[in-house]
Amino acid sequence: MVAPRVTGTTYAPLVKGVTQSYIWLMSFLSSLRPGGRHGLSSRETRDPIGYAIAAVNRLAQSDLIDRVGLRKQTEQAVYSTTRNGFRVATAAGRTYARAGRRTAGERPANAPSRGVFDLTPTEDESMLVDVVQELAAELFRPAAAAADEACAAPAEVLAAAQEVGLPGLGVPESLGGIMEERSAMAGTLVAEALAKGDMGLAVAALSPGAVATALGLWGTDEQQQTYLPAFTGTDVPTAALTIAEPTVLFDPFELSTTALRDGDGFVLDGVKSAVVRGAEAELFVVAAMLDGTPALFLVESGTEGLEVEADPSMGLRAAALSRLHLTGVRVGAEALLGDTDGVAYTECVRLSRLAWCALAVGTGQAVLDYVKDYVNERQAFGEPISHRQSVAFMVADIAIELQAMRLLTWKAASRATRGQDFAREVALARQLCSEKGMRIGLDGVQLLGGHGFVKEHPVERWYRDLRAVGIMEGAVLV
Amino acid sequence: MINLETPKKQAQLIDQAHQLAMNMLRPISRKYDRAEHEYPKELDMLAALIDGVSETGATGGAGAGGVRRDETPDKDPSKVRNGANLASVLSVAEMCWGDTALLLSMPRQGLGNSAIASVANEEQLERYKGTWAAMAITEPGIGSDSANLATTAVKDGDEYVINGEKIYVTSGDRADSVVVWATLDKELGRAAIKSFLVRKNNPGLKVERLEHKLGIRASDTAAITFTDCRVPAEDLLGSPEIDTKSGFAGAMATFDNTRPLVAAMAIGCARASLDLTRDLLEQAGVTIDYDRPAERQVAAAAKFLQLEADWEGAQLLMMQAAWMADNRKPNSLEASMAKAKAGRVGSDVTLSCVQLCGTLGYSEGELLEKWARDSKILDIFEGTQQIQQLIVARRILGLTSSELK
Ligand SMILES: Cc1cc2nc3c(=O)[nH]c(=O)nc-3n(C[C@H](O)[C@H](O)[C@H](O)COP(=O)(O)OP(=O)(O)OC[C@H]3O[C@@H](n4cnc5c(N)ncnc54)[C@H](O)[C@@H]3O)c2cc1C
Numbered sequence: 001m002v003a004p005r006v007t008g009t010t011y012a013p014l015v016k017g018v019t020q021s022y023i024w025l026m027s028f029l030s031s032l033r034p035g036g037r038h039g040l041s042s043r044e045t046r047d048p049i050g051y052a053i054a055a056v057n058r059l060a061q062s063d064l065i066d067r068v069g070l071r072k073q074t075e076q077a078v079y080s081t082t083r084n085g086f087r088v089a090t091a092a093g094r095t096y097a098r099a100g101r102r103t104a105g106e107r108p109a110n111a112p113s114r115g116v117f118d119l120t121p122t123e124d125e126s127m128l129v130d131v132v133q134e135l136a137a138e139l140f141r142p143a144a145a146a147a148d149e150a151c152a153a154p155a156e157v158l159a160a161a162q163e164v165g166l167p168g169l170g171v172p173e174s175l176g177g178i179m180e181e182r183s184a185m186a187g188t189l190v191a192e193a194l195a196k197g198d199m200g201l202a203v204a205a206l207s208p209g210a211v212a213t214a215l216g217l218w219g220t221d222e223q224q225q226t227y228l229p230a231f232t233g234t235d236v237p238t239a240a241l242t243i244a245e246p247t248v249l250f251d252p253f254e255l256s257t258t259a260l261r262d263g264d265g266f267v268l269d270g271v272k273s274a275v276v277r278g279a280e281a282e283l284f285v286v287a288a289m290l291d292g293t294p295a296l297f298l299v300e301s302g303t304e305g306l307e308v309e310a311d312p313s314m315g316l317r318a319a320a321l322s323r324l325h326l327t328g329v330r331v332g333a334e335a336l337l338g339d340t341d342g343v344a345y346t347e348c349v350r351l352s353r354l355a356w357c358a359l360a361v362g363t364g365q366a367v368l369d370y371v372k373d374y375v376n377e378r379q380a381f382g383e384p385i386s387h388r389q390s391v392a393f394m395v396a397d398i399a400i401e402l403q404a405m406r407l408l409t410w411k412a413a414s415r416a417t418r419g420q421d422f423a424r425e426v427a428l429a430r431q432l433c434s435e436k437g438m439r440i441g442l443d444g445v446q447l448l449g450g451h452g453f454v455k456e457h458p459v460e461r462w463y464r465d466l467r468a469v470g471i472m473e474g475a476v477l478v
Numbered sequence: 479m480i481n482l483e484t485p486k487k488q489a490q491l492i493d494q495a496h497q498l499a500m501n502m503l504r505p506i507s508r509k510y511d512r513a514e515h516e517y518p519k520e521l522d523m524l525a526a527l528i529d530g531v532s533e534t535g536a537t538g539g540a541g542a543g544g545v546r547r548d549e550t551p552d553k554d555p556s557k558v559r560n561g562a563n564l565a566s567v568l569s570v571a572e573m574c575w576g577d578t579a580l581l582l583s584m585p586r587q588g589l590g591n592s593a594i595a596s597v598a599n600e601e602q603l604e605r606y607k608g609t610w611a612a613m614a615i616t617e618p619g620i621g622s623d624s625a626n627l628a629t630t631a632v633k634d635g636d637e638y639v640i641n642g643e644k645i646y647v648t649s650g651d652r653a654d655s656v657v658v659w660a661t662l663d664k665e666l667g668r669a670a671i672k673s674f675l676v677r678k679n680n681p682g683l684k685v686e687r688l689e690h691k692l693g694i695r696a697s698d699t700a701a702i703t704f705t706d707c708r709v710p711a712e713d714l715l716g717s718p719e720i721d722t723k724s725g726f727a728g729a730m731a732t733f734d735n736t737r738p739l740v741a742a743m744a745i746g747c748a749r750a751s752l753d754l755t756r757d758l759l760e761q762a763g764v765t766i767d768y769d770r771p772a773e774r775q776v777a778a779a780a781k782f783l784q785l786e787a788d789w790e791g792a793q794l795l796m797m798q799a800a801w802m803a804d805n806r807k808p809n810s811l812e813a814s815m816a817k818a819k820a821g822r823v824g825s826d827v828t829l830s831c832v833q834l835c836g837t838l839g840y841s842e843g844e845l846l847e848k849w850a851r852d853s854k855i856l857d858i859f860e861g862t863q864q865i866q867q868l869i870v871a872r873r874i875l876g877l878t879s880s881e882l883k
């Protein structure tokens with residue numbers, strides 16, 4: 001804060017000086033007004049002593065920066081995923097060879113229904129889960145703490161996820177993917193298994209697959225031919241499905257981001273949040289209102305008018321969350337992904353919520369497995385704390401609610417896989433997974449006492465990650 | 479292949495149960511809530527109807543008699559089965575959607591019948607066919623701690639002599655027999671506890687009184703004394719040996735079968751509240767939107783979503799426990815999980831629905847207040863909430879009952 005000097009000639013009327021210092025004072029004071037900054041509600045008021053303290057605090061801060069010679073550095077807009085506020089252009093775009101026609105693309109078939117209540121995954125699903133579980137335990141979990149700290153997923157974790165074919169999981173076999181049928185159930189089991197390793201890394205690893213799955217479900221022949229080969233190949237593009245926006249009471253069906261028709265293309269304006277690995281992303285799917293109905297648009301990085309801003313958040317830090325600013329971004333008619341009547345979009349919102357439910361179940365399982373051993377080993381008052389009902393019942397409730405979360409999620413996923421309506425089921429799964437998931441995160445920390453509060457144990461990270469489930473829209477998809 | 483829908487082959491059975499519940503139980507639901515201790519004579523015809531349907535096998539073995547585990551090996555063990563256990567919980571839930579107390583009063587479907595189905599030998603099964611058996615474990619001095627019961631059975635020739643006092647015996651007045659838990663030797667602890675089938679006309683058995691209750695008032699709850707009550711030795715259920723290693727397990731096995739059924743009662747009762755409340759809310763202009771975030775809907779809709787989600791979780795846990803039994807997987811952990819969740823959800827749902835409906839819900843003009851009274855017992859009998867939590871916690875943490883008391 002540099003105070004503007006009051007200028008004026010010596011002969012200037014006194015009143016002018018007074019007015020100017022008054023104006024200066026007011027603007028200085030208004031810069032100190034609580035409204036919305038520093039976590040203060042706009043209803044807070046400062047009394048004179050409060051203003052004085054705030055002013056002193058301001059000066060103290062700038063003084064400090066000057067004294068240690070940091071000012072230069074702070075003014076440098078170096079993009080870093082660990083701090084918010086810096087904006088840079090998106091990654092250089094890659095060139096996709098346009099191919100195919102603008103007719104409906106390939107669609108994965110619905111799974112058949114046997115009409116038998118059954119909780120056993122298919123053989124294919126089990127094999128897949130085995131592989132992914134190992135990946136989660138051997139690679140994700142050990143890398144999680146450092147990735148959380150760095151706000152970035154290590155390259156070898158992402159490479160391993162790519163190697164087991166995660167990006168192609170939702171892509172039909174005929175388009176080079178690995179599934180013969182709708183993959184919502186398989187995707188759910190995979191997301192659950194990965195999140196048991198680490199939710200943030202799981203989100204980072206699943207993000208490209210979300211875009212590929214969207215292309216598989218709603219893409220035109222042209223969109224599929226143009227983009228999908230890259231996702232099923234060896235050099236998978238970083239990609240992000242963006243629905244959320246940084247507003248209170250966000251509703252994915254009333255977006256602030258708009259798409260206006262322009263010739264036979266569109267112009268996009270708005271800000272998206274919870275964009276996974278935004279600075280590296282080479283392809284975005286952006287949700288925007290078109291003629292009053294939400295729709296999805298494919299936007300390649302490097303397009304003019306795109307800027308990405310790091311937006312480190314409470315948790316999911318390994319996913320390098322960012323905001324994507326769209327200012328007059330022009331895309332062609334071929335950018336529209338899916339229909340304009342909101343059907344594809346609604347399904348997208350539901351499938352994304354389903355993926356978040358699966359992540360909550362996986363992380364919830366991680367909490368249960370961890371606290372179970374801890375409370376049996378930790379001694380207090382002469383015996384393991386697990387011998388106390390208030391501890392043991394908390395563990396029992398985690399187990400009970402977790403299994404309920406899992407069954408609801410599986411029910412919604414299996415309906416989606418069979419092509420049945422799953423609006424109700426996914427809504428109930430999301431409700432339970434966000435509420436009870438958060439509770440599990442909370443109790444996980446509580447059960448470790450002070451040791452749960454420090455980063456020596458992973459429960460504090462799971463607490464932060466599980467908070468995400470109820471608010472996230474987009475980013476992942478099954 | 480994962481699928482959590484109601485099995486196709488049981489859809490018809492559940493439809494039938496729903497029609498029975500709607501057309502036979504609902505119309506007399508309030509009547510017998512008011513006329514506590516009066517015998518719901520309408521049930522005789524219903525029971526005959528159910529017996530008839532059972533004979534044809536159309537129930538898929540549903541009902542209390544159906545919880546017995548079929549031990550004959552399957553032709554194809556890899557084949558996933560949807561059998562009698564799943565059919566039972568689903569049809570019991572439907573009936574309790576009609577009226578929980580009346581379901582509990584159903585002739586020949588007592589908890590004692592479940593015990594017989596679970597532990598009786600083939601000869602006994604044949605001999606007890608058609609009986610209506612109540613179950614008497616609880617005593618004035620013990621409830622949850624059933625291993626500590628005080629009623630004694632002393633062998634005398636080829637008879638046992640039973641002495642003691644049992645309370646809270648569901649259908650204890652109306653049933654024609656009672657399965658009584660008694661100890662052969664108090665010193666030997668739980669292993670010495672055996673169950674006996676005692677006919678109601680036994681001169682040593684006396685129904686002392688009927689309780690006046692908060693809910694399930696159509697169901698009779700009796701206090702019964704046994705004074706030098708002599709029963710033939712062949713009416714001891716299961717093995718007469720005192721096997722200190724596994725003795726109590728046999729008796730407890732009944733609970734693995736009955737806990738999902740009590741969960742089913744809570745599921746059914748709570749769904750009655752949810753169905754009516756949703757309808758009343760819609761009439762008042764509140765619709766539940768499954769796509770909009772809950773925080774963007776009116777508070778009543780958001781609350782309803784929370785209740786429905788909890789309810790659905792309980793329902794699926796119940797189905798899981800029954801499915802495991804159908805497929806001969808040990809399910810005592812899952813049975814307790816289901817009962818714990820369904821018990822607390824039953825209370826939360828029915829009480830919250832009264833809240834959402836205000837004095838309309840509180841008034842006897844609707845059944846919402848009744849369901850909020852009926853649901854409470856479901857978190858108590860067949861093992862309270864805390865007892866289920868104990869069972870789950872011990873299993874998850876690998877603790878014994880002396881480590882986690
Ligand atoms: C940021 C921070 C600052 C702190 N500052 C200080 C400080 O300045 N000075 C200081 O001395 N300490 C301090 N502490 C330590 C703090 O007071 C302890 O962490 C706290 O007392 C809990 O003890 P614990 O962590 O060993 O948990 P434990 O005692 O191991 O408890 C683990 C869990 O078991 C439960 N539990 C334990 N015993 C029973 C029982 N008998 N019945 C039922 N449940 C039980 C607990 O409630 C808890 O949920 C601090 C801790 C933190 C995290």
Ligand SMILES: Cc1cc2nc3c(=O)[nH]c(=O)nc-3n(C[C@H](O)[C@H](O)[C@H](O)COP(=O)(O)OP(=O)(O)OC[C@H]3O[C@@H](n4cnc5c(N)ncnc54)[C@H](O)[C@@H]3O)c2cc1C
Nearest residue numbers: 613614615616620621622646647648699859860862864883
């Ligand atoms: C309407 C009705 C019908 C019934 N029908 C039958 C029937 O047909 N046959 C039959 O045998 N019984 C029946 N019962 C009895 C029922 O099963 C018992 O009431 C139940 O098991 C609880 O026992 P209790 O009432 O003695 O409570 P208590 O065991 O005294 O429990 C009191 C409280 O302490 C808690 N508690 C007890 N032990 C522990 C522990 N170790 N850890 C933590 N908390 C604990 C309980 O959860 C409960 O909240 C019926 C009861 C009612 C009200």
